[in-house]
Amino acid sequence: MAKRLAAKPLKFWILPSSQGTGLIVVILVLAFLLSIGITLITITSTGPQVSANIRSQDQAFNAAEAGFDAAWMAIESNFADEGWTSFEEHYLREPAGIDLPQDENYFRKKTDLEILSMLDQDNDGQADIANVLFFKQPFIRRDDGSFDPNYTYTVFLIDDEAGGGVADPTDALLVCIGVIGQGANLATARIEVELAVELQTGR
Template identity: 50%
Template sequence: MNRRTARHRNRERGAGLFIVILIVAGLAALGMTLLTLTSMGPKMSGGLRSQEEAFNAAEAGFNAAQAVIKQYFGDGSWLNFEGHTLTQPSNIDRPLIGTNINPNYFRRVPDEEILLALDPGKDGVPDYGPLLFFNQTFAATETGATDPRLSYTAFLINDEAAGGAADPNDVLLVVIGVVRSGSRILATTRLEIVLAYVAGV
């Protein structure tokens, strides 16, 4: 065998080894990717489940608020929505203060911050009102106790607070559904529904 043939074979062996190393590295990368994806699956599904539970909590809050409002109008406690809307903390119902943007307007503030602003002492008793509900639990556990993980907060906002002619017969119902793990909020969902009162209907 001459030297040229030996060198040529050594090059082929080197190229073959290089290809094998690339294939093994590719398979290792693919394996790590699959491992990462499968470990993320439960976290992602847990997050989706929390969002769904928060939506369900908000929906339960809407139903409860609607029933309470209907009762107030039915028994004559309320004649319209005047005086029953949330205005504090910090002009939460006003998008503008004068000509300046209000950073505390409820649509500019995350749900968690609204809940904290309503109860800055975190004692479970809101410092501001009127509220229809505050951190109201509603779902029962297997033992029949109320599940503290799921709650809703509901309040009314004057939908004309931004300006325009005041109309005490319509408001914006805001409901925040919350899912907690201990004191930590896992997910929130906010529903905003325009309500109108028509006498005699």
């Protein structure tokens, strides 16, 4: 008599579809490319602005240098003509505390624009304080011969011993502030140079 074999139940495994995996890969690649694109757009859009800021800063520094050149010539001429015998009467003393390191008005605690505002409190374009060598002095001529008000320098002398130490009227700190632009679009630069003169005696 023939034996009948019992049939074993069949088992099925359902494999995941590969179509969804491909879609995820595509989305990831697109997201990566999008992030690169946004980065490149940001870099290229801010690049010209950064270059313009650097150029304005260089021009402001050149304005400060022009102020130094003008002040140096004026000071040299004043001493040569004996109009000045020392720096004593020519230091900037106001606003009060501008030459005192411990004071809140000390010039090194102020921005360039704050200093200019302190020197011209009524904002009429003229210094309200004595002993400012040059104030918002334009120095670049236009084609018509007039000066361009967008390029200016301000220069004054500070007594570097005012905050303490032995007074020495034969030296001074020359401060030159260059300003480029008008209104809210301003760039500034500051130069500080230590000056000293040798007074001739026995004439």
